[in-house]
Amino acid sequence: MPTPTLVAMTHTPETLLQRLLLDPSRADRVTHVEHVAARVGRRADWPGWVPALLVDRLSLAGVPAPWEHQAAAADLAHHGSSVVVATGTASGKSLAYLLPVLAALLTDDRATALYLSPTKALATDQLRAVRALKLMRVRAATYDGDTAQEERDWVRRFGTLVLTNPDMLHRSVLPRHADFGRFLRGLRYVVVDECHTYRGVFGSHVAQVLRRLRRVCARYGASPVFVLASATVSAPQESAGRLTGLPVSAVTDDASPHGATEFALWEPPLQPGLRGEDDAPVRRSATAETGDLLADLVVEGARTIAFVRSRRGAEAVAMGARRALEETDPSLPPRLAAYRSGYLPEERRELERRLQSGELLGVAATSALELGVDVAGLDAVVLSGWPGTVASVWQQAGRAGRAGQGALAVFVARDDPLDTYLVHHPSALFGRPVEATVLDPANPYVLGPHLCCAAAELPLTEADLPLFGAPDEVRLLLADLVRRGPLRSRPRGWFWTGRDRPDADLRGTGGPPVRLVEAATGRLLGTVDNASAHTQAHAGAVYLHQGTPWVVDELNLEEAVALVHAEDPDWSTTARDVTDLRVVDVARSTSYDGIELFLGTVDVTHQVVSFLRKRLRTGEVLGEEPLDLPPRQLRTRAVWYTVTPELLAAAQVEPADVPGALHAAEHAAIGLLPLFATCDRWDIGGVSTALHEDTGEASVFVYDGQPGGAGFAERGFARAEAWLTATRDAIAACECATGCPSCVQSPKCGNGNSPLDKAGALRLLSAMIGTGLAG
């Protein structure tokens, strides 16, 4: 195939955006354009302790000197202070940790370092980067599920820089610490890359794995310095401290250069004539809109990545864009590709190379973390929907724009309350970051299993307790583990009894994961966590596994298996459940005039009783079928508020409308909490009722979906004013009349989105905020 001629990029970001808006029907889809100014880079001198050989090799690799933030972080780490570098995409966070790590490995034969990343792709890329420096004294290797046995032996005996992930550390390194004695004795640095990805229950588990690592290291006489790298989030110092359990300094002043960015917020239009659930208006999908934008940008010769949340979505975007290009210029479709996670490293690098060279002009991709390790300096990026955190928005948008050259970023809203809020409240994206990485290592459901693992690694002593949490609480938990059998208490501490293998499931709590098995072939496709199986893998459910649809034939709870077959029907399914919530205890509360706000422990009982089939494009309900599933119990943390009848009356919410107003307020609140708490709306649940038995008032509860909680409810309580104000503003921003998926309808509602009173919710929330809640 001949190399295609490059289409010249003659546009500035401003004119590129103007081209997209040439079609007058599009003009009102842009709700805001933020001009993010260019940043000039600031270099620092190489710190004096960096060996000359390393300076030489880095210069050869094209690094004439570090940026200021790299030098500052490296210097802190070198002098023994744990540090988190929280700067933008492509700001060179890796040099900040490579400098102290490589300097130590080059100057001390016994020194070792551990690098932890959330994905194998990232570890592989880091290994490649380190090997390219050709430092003979640095023996670097990856150690993960793919590493062959003889290679593992080599790593244990000789490796000085080991690149792995928290799961391997938990399952393979710590339980066999004696085999890693040499490595652990010399351990000087632990690098935790992309540390904002360790959030929620998973983050809480990783926090305990790192505490176990520190304890085992101490036994070998090592006390490693932690260097963490994170995208920009609020309070990185606090989050990194909670993750490691150590005091951590933060370096946040990004000194790398970056081109100016025009950042447009884009809301797809309501489609006249289309009606969805409860006759709600239907917005054009973010996927369809993104496909058009990608095609238009490619026509303009702009090298563009469109980031899409699901694999199916990425493929749909690529397909839509290709179809549009065939009409305009048949030479262009071959210069467009779809990328999903799970590609081989060589395939991914080939794609990155073609994009970098301009051979490819457009890519629709699923994950920012994998793709784009080596891609920066694109002309445009389109974000199809909220990628989960503000940090990821910047990570994805950061792929566009080289120094001295502007770039365009477009955020396309999906039809949910959070996206609606963001496109109408730009300051949530462009102001100070609002979200902090939330995790709760003290969750007893997380801590208990790790105490067992720790005791199996080395007996636990009284002196160990503060490492794992508040000593009194840890002691209570240990007493319980002794009573239940896995631990034995002796004068010298707590010992593992050796019955069963101690284990903690890092990816979740609450029962064995349910396996998804293709009925016809017996092939194992993957797993669903136990807690979600009832709602997502019941008989008849359409289950999306890595973006591919499957239909469940049968859910067998005893065997923890769901039998499925491949099918792509024209509908999705939503489970309906009855939920009962009881207050167990109140940890904290605040009162305002007519409102009380609580944080505490609740018991939630769920029973999935039926499911709805909804048409894919509109959400219109096609039918309902009953299900026979047992109830599930969940003890977890919740944040809730109660409102007095007087306040409801003042808000002009008639008694008959109270359930609908509370329910609508609950849905929107669940939609908005992710903006403050790095969770997904699927990680949390809610209950609203006009009169709750335990509170005696009209109440709205939002609870963590995992046993013991993940810290999300705490964060909701701490940021209640901002959270409920955003909730009100999100509802107000939607132009629909009586509620739609962009504001108060929820795709996960167990009650079929009924009753919902959008206007009542708006008046109620306004009255609540008026009482000084937001003051």
Ligand SMILES: [Zn+2]
């Ligand atoms: Zn709406």
Ligand SMILES: [Zn+2]
């Ligand atoms: Zn609901």
